[in-house]
Amino acid sequence: MSSDDKGKISRRDFFRGAAMGALGGTALAMGLYSYSPWRKAHLPKIERKMADIGVCKNIKVTNISETSWFSNADLMGDIKGAGGLLVNQYSYNWPPFGDGTGLGKGSYDKGIAKIKHLLPHDLDEAWAITEKLSMHPENAGGFACLIELEDMQGRQHKYLLDSGWSFKWMDECFQREGIDQMLRDREIEALFISHEHFDHFWGIPVTYKYDPTITTYVPDGFYPEGIKFLKDSGHKGQVVTVKPGLNPVVPGFASFVFAIPIICRVYGEQSLYFNVKDLGLVSVTGCCHQSIIQFAETAYQEIQYEKDQLYGVYGGLHISPFEDWDPKYDDLVLSLGKYGFQKIGCNHCTGILCAKKFVEAGYPVVKGTARHRSKETVYLGNGDQIGFGIEV
Amino acid sequence: MERFGAGYLEERKLVPRWPQPIPAIVALVLTLAIFYASWWIFQDPRGWMRMYTPYVGYMYTRWWLIMLIWMVYIFNYWPFKRSWLQKSHPLLKGAVLTLISVAILYVLIKGFFETLLGNFGLAYFNPDQLMRLPGITEFFAIEYAALACLMFAAIASWLSPAWVVACEEVPWQGMKQPGKGISILVMTFFLSTLVYFMTMHSHMGILYYPWQYFTSIAPPYWERFADTVSGNFHVSWIMCCTVTVWMVETIWERFPFKLIKTGWRRRIVAFFGIIAIAFALHFFLYFAQELTWGGAIRGTRRDAAPDWRWLHVGEMAVFWLVPALFLNFYCNNWPKRFSLPVNVLVRTVITIAAAALLYIFYYATSHVFLGTQKGFSHPQQFPMIPTIWLINIWLAHHWFMDNWPAWKMVPKTADEMAEEQALEQAQIDEIRWSPSLGWGVGAGVACGILIYFVAVGVLPWVYDTITIIR
Incomplete structure (x- = not known):
């Protein structure tokens, strides 16, 4: 009971x-x-920090190379053979770290030992050696661009974003665009490395060949191999490891580091903001793994810019780099319009398929000329230029 | 009459060889060692076969889980005889049954999905068919096909056990094997196919350029509600259904549904009740992410993207399943000393706390020992792979190997069976309506709502206080 x-x-x-x-x-x-x-x-209110990064008169971007590799099939075949998208990039046995042991069996130490004594001055010989020991050396290209900023006093500042992958290809591209001479003449003030990926970073000896003292900004999160490679490439200048967050460089220019994990065992990406007088904010990216929308949202939250306008974009937007697709990319295509970009100079890992979808959605994508092994005119190709506040 | 495996799990008694917690620790150490060795062999991006591409490894992991469920829950170990199950050494049993599960798995993937369905039904199940698409690489052809297969697996991993746990095998509960198993298999596979077409097919349809408007609904109907066109919205609630089914079956001992005396009513309430609880979990875990990381931003990537957050809901739910199964398999569903609802509440609280610790431990350390990348939202990284891989090992160990070596299997006597049933019935009978129970329920509901809002208030602070990834 x-x-x-x-x-x-x-x-x-x-x-x-x-x-x-x-x-x-x-x-x-x-x-x-x-x-x-x-x-x-219950959600936190977004409070804009409105950091003042200053303003510049205009910027011009020269696409040194956007073709990071030339055959998707070969690149993805190697990635598949090595074990997929989470495998450590230094073990792929790609150049310049090939050691002759085969796909997925390499390492930084074994690879660099073959060529270290030749860096950075005898790159032809170094590449000749690594070509024999690496998987698909002919497929290596690279991403790099030159940014020319005119400040409000009319002075020119030049910066490199990334240094590509293949020594051979990047040296050709540097010579084609006159970057070699600019580096020799110390006209280029700094090299910004967007992230540690092979196609943006492994060609760094080409920059150091012409200016081994150049100040180099790398995002926080580099693995020990990447940090060693900076030294092993013969660099004698200052290396600045940029912590996550905003990093003002000169008036009108700041970099921003995102602490994010990336495929092929890479961590952290650095992208660039330029505040162009009377136009608005221009974003220049290597791969933008954080997504262009995250980059735009971060700008909105962190900094103040002209007319409160997100004006332009240049670079890889990392949407369909292997011409693959996922419905989440459609979310990006469908959402990008509301950010109001006026000039989209995308290429590289944006993917040709994505650029076509952007064009179909009516976005202002700047067309290219499809020269120097760039495949289509749907976006800016190798050797093409884009100006923000300046005609090119 | 020769008996097969029907009722084997209910009629076996697992006797620990040593006092607790030694058996639980031995089981944990042993299974973790097997987990790590097999992870290195099959999945690890630094290891031997490197199936963590990720979708190939993910697909096999999820379908292997279903193979284990089919063999034990649906086919009741058929065609193995009871005498073999009782007398064989656990190592031999484990090896034979595991190899069979892997063989069926291989035939299902290669034979049914890739060859039959991929060649005569839906091309995207077969990588060779996908290779005919202009511009596609072999890698992504394989990944897309694996994605389709694993999405099907997510649904089957909910419906296959649900038909046993919630629907109590009706109307085939009295049928002999293999008739019963085949009937339930056909039924759950049919339902899985229906759910697949209504939840995942549109995801696959917009994977191709241009969108496949005439073969799938594009954009998908859930776009506005879920804030994404990705099928991860469905992966989320379906994974929550899978987790809830196993919560009901293990640490909840089919509570509260077993309080309903009328059979048909109990089964219907259990089936849809599991879905309702799963949706509560689905919405809450999404909200928890908004509270800690801020509102989602459509079109972005990583931890701010709605599609990733829905996926992460499923991942978080599986983090809860891991301690729940451990408590049930290796800790004898501790505690048992209180009334059924109090036992269930205590186990729920313990497993939620353990899941939170596991979550923190996983993200703080997994990149060191699993060969994965550090960070929450790597686009090619799925914590469901290692967690389900571990669960698979536990299922094989518990179902096929009788928790060997820390436990010994002895068949229960008829008296023990009767005593157990009487005890269970007594537990149910003691929960009957009374004013005290009513006051308790009222106070409990108020406390539950209060707990919810306290959790909502505290979560952002907790997240800010703990640095998970350095």
Whole structure:
């Protein structure tokens, strides 16, 4: 007989009921409230920091190379053979770290040992050696661009974003665009490495061949191999490791590091913001693994810019680099329009397929000339230029 | 009459060879060692076969889970005889049954999905068919096909056990094997196919350029509600269904549904109740991410993207399943000393706390020992692969090997069976309506709602306080 029968509360029954009620009540609240419009009251309000990075008159970007590799099939075949997209890039046995042991069996130490003594001055010989020891050396290209900024006093500042991959290809590209001479003449103030990926970073000896003292900014998160490669490439200048967040460089120019994991065992990406007088913000990216929308949202939250306008974009947007697709990329294509970019100079890992979808969506994508092994005119190719606040 | 495996799990008694916690520790150490060795052989991006591409390894992991469920829950170990199950050494049993599960797995993937379905139904199940698409690489052809297969697996991993746990095998519960198994298999496969077409096919349809408007609904119908066109929205609630089914079956002992006395009503309430609880979990875990990382931003990537956050809901739910199964398999579903609802509540609280610790431990260290990349939202990284891989090993160890070596299997006697059933019935009977119970339920509901809002208030602070990834 329970104590209820005597008009008293049964402790055991009460606790049984309380346990059932607690589970049910929690589940009920979870189900009814968690995705309701009322939940938005709990979310942190976005407070714009409005950091002042100054303003510049204009910038011009020269595409030194956007063709990081020439055959998707060969690149993805190697990635597949080595074990997929999470495998450490230094073990692929790609140049310049080939050691002759085959796909997925290499390492930085074994690879660099073959060519270290030749860096950075005898790159032809170094490449000749690594070509014989590496997987698909002919497929290596690289990403790099030259940024020319005119400040409000009319002075020119030049910066390199990335240094590509293949020594051979990048040297040809540097010579084609006159970068070699600019480096020799110390006209280029700094090299910004967007991230540690092979196609942006492994060609760094080509930059150091012409200017081994150039100040180099790398994002925080480089693996030990990458840090060693900076030294092993013969660099004698300053290396600045940029912590996550905003890093003002000169008035109108700041870099921003995103602490994010990236395929092929890479961590962290550095992208560039330029605040162009009377136009708005221009974003220049290597691969933009954080996504262009995250980059735009971060700009909105972190810095103030002219006319509160996100004006332009240049670089890889990392959407369909291997001409692959995923519905989440459609989310990006569908959403990009509301950010109001006026001039989109995308290429490289944006993917040709994505650029076509951008054009179909009516976005202002700047066409290219498809020269120097760039495949299509749908976006800016090798040797093409784009100006923001200046005609090119 | 010769008996097969039906009722084997219920009729076996696992006797620990040593006092707790020694058996639980031995089981944990042993299974983790097997996990790590097999991870290195099959999955690790630094290891031997490197199946973590990621989708290929992910697909095999998920389908292997279903093979284990099919063999034990649907086919009740058929065609193995009871005497063989009882007398064989656990190592031999484990080896034979595991190899069979892998063989069926291989035939299913290569034979059913790639060859049959991929050649005569939906091209995207067969990488060779996909290779005919202009510009596609072999790598992504294989990955896309594996993605389709594993999305199917997500649904099957919910519906296959749900038909046993919630629907109690009706209407085939009295049928002999293999008839019963085949009937349930056909039924759950049919339902999985229906759910697949309504939840995942549109995801696959917009994977190709241009969108396949005439073969799938594009953009998908859930776009506005879920803030994404990605099928991860469905992966999320379906994974929550899978986790909830196993919560109900293990640490909840089919509570609260077993309190319903009328069979048909109990089964219907259980089937849809599991879905309702799963949706509560699905919405809450998404909200938890908004509370810690801020509102989602459509079109972005990584931890701010709605599609990734929905996927992460499923991942977080599986983090909860891991301690729940451990508690059930190796800790004898501790505690058992209180009334059924209090036991269930205590186990739920313990497993949630353990899941939070596991989550922190995983993201703080997995990149060191699993060959994965550090960070929450690597686009090619799925914590469901290692967690389900570990669960698979536990299932094989618990179902095929009777928790050997820390436990010994002895068949229960008829008296023990009767005593157990009487105890279970008594636990159910003692929960009957009374004013005290009513007051308790009322107070409990109020506390539950309060707990929810306290959790909502505290979560951002907790997340800010703990540095998970350095």
